[in-house]
Amino acid sequence: QVQLVESGGGLVQPGGSLRLSCEASGSIFSIGDMGWYRQAPGKQRELVARISRDGSTTYIDSTKGRFTISRDAAKNTVYLQMNSLEPEDTAVYYCNARINVRTYWGQGTQVTVSS
Numbered sequence: 001q002v003q004l005v006e007s008g009g010g011l012v013q014p015g016g017s018l019r020l021s022c023e024a025s026g027s028i029f030s031i032g033d034m035g036w037y038r039q040a041p042g043k044q045r046e047l048v049a050r051i052s053r054d055g056s057t058t059y060i061d062s063t064k065g066r067f068t069i070s071r072d073a074a075k076n077t078v079y080l081q082m083n084s085l086e087p088e089d090t091a092v093y094y095c096n097a098r099i100n101v102r103t104y105w106g107q108g109t110q111v112t113v114s115s
Helices: none
Strands: 003-008 010-012 018-025 031-039 047-050 058-060 067-072 079-083 092-098 102-105 109-115
Touching: 003 092, 003 102, 010 102, 018 031, 018 092, 018 109, 031 067, 031 079, 047 067, 047 079, 079 092
Parallel strands: 010 109
Antiparallel strands: 003 018, 018 079, 031 047, 031 092, 047 058, 067 079, 092 102, 092 109
């Protein structure tokens, strides 16, 4: 059984930084695209950033230049470095990965940006 476990969320002041991690574990034969989504209260879940197996990245416009997604293949882990955080970034952040032939989601980690 495959699972994704996120860590690194919390409360931070505007302008601060956080680093999210998501480790995949279980019976893993291959990992394709990995990504981070977020869902704010009353809003739909949206893609924040995605990274392919070869390292190609995609970001939504509101996070370009502030967030960086990366992955460590040896550790089956994807990271999201978030800098210059804004109150509008407050949401539950979910890890997503294509593992073997299925798509998996993490349980979510809360990020709150507030003074």
